[in-house]
Amino acid sequence: GIQVEQSPPDLILQEGANSTLRCNFSDSVNNLQWFHQNPWGQLINLFYIPSGTKQNGRLSATTVATERYSLLYISSSQTTDSGVYFCAGRGYNNNDMRFGAGTRLTVKP
């Protein structure tokens, strides 16, 4: 299966700051998602984005499929954005969805 690397592993921000999270894949993917795991452990779908750019409020994501990476942008961060952000992808020759180890975001008031 593919390898998924996320960076940075940890990020601490002041409320109102912007941030960019990155996800690199070892091979091409045909299914790519971003999730937010909140402090209660729930996994929340943010984006399904195998290619292109999407926006949802203060969050947006861009996937450059030809270069095997995806970016998640968080603007004007709020304390409720805290948690762990995961990206996951599935290669063309596999049925596994592989997850990165996550980026732990802490937003301070």
Add this chain to the structure above:
Amino acid sequence: DAGITQSPRHKVTETGTPVTLRCHQTENHRYMYWYRQDPGHGLRLIHYSYGVKDTDKGEVSDGYSVSRSKTEDFLLTLESATSSQTSVYFCAISGGTGGNQPQHFGDGTRLSIL
């Protein structure tokens, strides 16, 4: 929110006992998945199903079995639980025909094996 219910939500049991976790969906989705989440590993796929009675292994399938006798239910069984299987278990579902649709997750089952 996707209609996914995992049961039980918490379980503590002893090494060597059998354990069955249940995932129930109300979305009539074809694909169902079981993952485990451990510190430092993110989520890892255990088994998945692409239809009734159709299942396949994932990345970490050793020590686990699954069954799907109805579209809405996907069961994960630990035949003889070991301490290394202490983890948080998540069920996920997705629609479509090729598995290339977003996965939606249940709230997880926290399993402790003493």
